[in-house]
Amino acid sequence: MxxxxxxxxxxxxxxxxxxxxxxxxxxxxxxxxxxxxxxxxxxxxxxxxxxxxxxxxxxxxxxxxxxxxxxxxxxxxxxxxxxxxxxxxxxxxxxxxxxxxxxxxxxxxxxxxxxxxxxxxxxxxxxxxxxxxxxxxxxxxxxxxxxxxxxxxxxxxxxxxxxxxxxxxxxxxxxxxxxxxxxxxxxxxxxxxxxxxxxxxxxxxxxxxxxxxxxxxxxxxxxxxxxxxxxxxxxxxxxxxxxxxxxRPESRFVADFLGKSNFIDGTVSALDRGIALIDTPDGAIRHRVGDRPLVQGDPVLLALRPQQTRVTAVPGDNAWAATVEAAIFLGTHAELTVVTGSGMRLAVNLAMEAIDALPAEGATITIGWSDSATVAVLPD
Ligand SMILES: Nc1ncnc2c1ncn2[C@@H]1O[C@H](COP(=O)(O)OP(=O)(O)OP(=O)(O)O)[C@@H](O)[C@H]1O
Ligand SMILES: [Mg+2]
The missing domain is CATH 3.40.50.300 (P-loop containing nucleotide triphosphate hydrolases)
Structure with a gap:
């Protein structure tokens, strides 16, 4: 070599x-x-x-x-x-x-x-x-x-x-x-x-x-x-x-194949000036409508990248309570697996700068993400 x-x-x-x-x-x-x-x-x-x-x-x-x-x-x-x-x-x-x-x-x-x-x-x-x-x-x-x-x-x-x-x-x-x-x-x-x-x-x-x-x-x-x-x-x-x-993946397949993604199932409950309110088993979340037009009352699948999910919600974020199931240190970042109240399992990446805030396994935390972090994708 x-x-x-x-x-x-x-x-x-x-x-x-x-x-x-x-x-x-x-x-x-x-x-x-x-x-x-x-x-x-x-x-x-x-x-x-x-x-x-x-x-x-x-x-x-x-x-x-x-x-x-x-x-x-x-x-x-x-x-x-x-x-x-x-x-x-x-x-x-x-x-x-x-x-x-x-x-x-x-x-x-x-x-x-x-x-x-x-x-x-x-x-x-x-x-x-x-x-x-x-x-x-x-x-x-x-x-x-x-x-x-x-x-x-x-x-x-x-x-x-x-x-x-x-x-x-x-x-x-x-x-x-x-x-x-x-x-x-x-x-x-x-x-x-x-x-x-x-x-x-x-x-x-x-x-x-x-x-x-x-x-x-x-x-x-x-x-x-x-x-x-x-x-x-x-x-x-x-x-x-x-x-x-x-x-901007168009489908679940592309979001999954190119990088890692979480997927959240929901229903469009309201639409107002480019922001959709999505009902999910863990409560309503806000989603900034992108390339894919949404229709009130329709089911929707949202893709959310692990690195766009935070372990603390900042003001304006969507916020869910979740339990840390696993926390793995990977050198360049840490990867958490968290479980929401409804039992949804999500991956959350923590950048090196934030590594001191790495929560312990079993801890209850609030995860957060901005309304522009989610992308509506076709289900397959
Ligand atoms: N001569 C052949 N006769 C019958 N089936 C074939 C023939 N050549 C390819 N196939 C089939 O066509 C499909 C596509 O094959 P192809 O070799 O193009 O895949 P690929 O995307 O290059 O996969 P890989 O990443 O494994 O190289 C496969 O299901 C394969 O079994
Ligand atoms: Mg080939």
Whole structure:
């Protein structure tokens, strides 16, 4: 792992690597895309536009169709319905190699019998580029991922992170306008993943290539993406910038998948100037109405982030009495589990600054949160 650190970060301020930079990224548009395996719908009527030069991540649980979507884009899976457009032209009929996408897939390992430089040169040889051109471009790509000193090594002599960099260089060497990445850091340990995430993000900024990335790691998605598309059972359930998705989830699924959330069931009992009064088993609470319009008399589900819940109510807060069931110290914060009068179990996070106020297990406290902390979400 020391090697990785010595190799430095990818592609920041190296003019010699500029030659790898291709034309600006292309727009990718999926239109009504479905994929059936027998009766099973792996992709269900997907509409999605990835802007030129955007870093978009497909995020979702295992089996939600992320890889199938990426494979359909790459041309390795034939869609059952729908179309794919690149800069407005349909590519549905094109073979994978004619699509000219850079691809970093897990199954797409390095060629073990070729050294690093030859691995990177491969896409250029296939395309029949002249020898000196190949040499120059491989040198550029090596420099882009800071692996010049390892050019003659065999893949077996590289760490996992270094192998991923070679795969990245191989995918970028022919200057694709779109790069497809399927869990490119899946096999790496947490620290190395984090390093490579930052590097990949910088590389993206530098190249201007359109990136479509797949992960089931929410932190990775939040750290790297311009936008995240959340997938569930073959559908895209919500698309948005990380902050938007986190602050304004449309459904319980998204609120739960992206970060942690408490959920409070209630009924809208009154609406007045943007504030809803919600009846719950623990009494009425106030909720500032957001994107989702509410109707008096209707049931509502509210999502409340643990870090927006306090262990003391401040004036103006919603306030509930609760008993502390568990208090766990986690280094960066403390996590409480509290139980309300009606038996509702809620998570409450306590920031480090407030750690001295950490209540004891069994204590009765008043939890509080502002009326703008809750988000009304669809129940599933
Ligand atoms: N060739 C196939 N034949 C039948 N079913 C398939 C085939 N390929 C994928 N599937 C099914 O389609 C669904 C979506 O699979 P996919 O590989 O796209 O999921 P994923 O979101 O990438 O999951 P993971 O996070 O585990 O990689 C799964 O239920 C899977 O079993
Ligand atoms: Mg997958």
């Amino acid at each position: 020391a090697d990785v650190t010595v190799a430095g970060s990818i592609g920041v301020g190296h003019s010699e690597a500029a030659a790898v930079v291709g034309a600006a990224g292309q727009e990718v548009r999926l239109y009504g895309l479905s994929k059936f395996y027998g009766d099973f719908k792996a992709l269900d009527d997907i509409d999605l536009t990835v802007a030129p030069g955007e870093f978009l991540t497909l995020l979702g649980p295992s089996g939600s169709g992320k890889s199938t979507l990426l494979m359909a884009l790459a041309g390795f899976v034939a869609p059952s319905h729908g179309d794919i457009f690149v800069d407005g032209r349909s590519i549905a009929a094109l073979q994978p190699e004619k699509r000219n996408f850079g691809v970093v897939f897990q199954g797409y390992a390095l060629f073990p019998h070729m050294n690093v430089a030859d691995n990177i040169a491969y896409p250029l040889r296939v395309r029949g580029l002249p020898r000196d051109e190949i040499e120059a471009r491989v040198a550029d790509a090596l420099s882009l991922v800071r692996l010049e000193p390892l050019a003659k090594r065999s893949p077996r002599q590289l760490s996992g992170g270094q192998q991923q960099r070679v795969a990245l260089a191989r995918a970028l060497v022919f200057r694709p306008q779109v790069l497809l990445l399927d869990e490119p850091m899946g096999a790496l340990d947490k620290k190395l993943r984090h390093e490579l995430q930052l590097e990949l993000r910088q590389l993206h900024k530098r190249l201007g290539t359109t990136f479509v990335n797949v992960t089931h790691d929410q932190e990775e998605a939040m750290a790297m993406s311009d936008r995240i598309a959340i997938m569930r059972a073959g559908r895209i359930v919500q698309v948005g910038a990380p902050r938007d998705l986190y602050d």
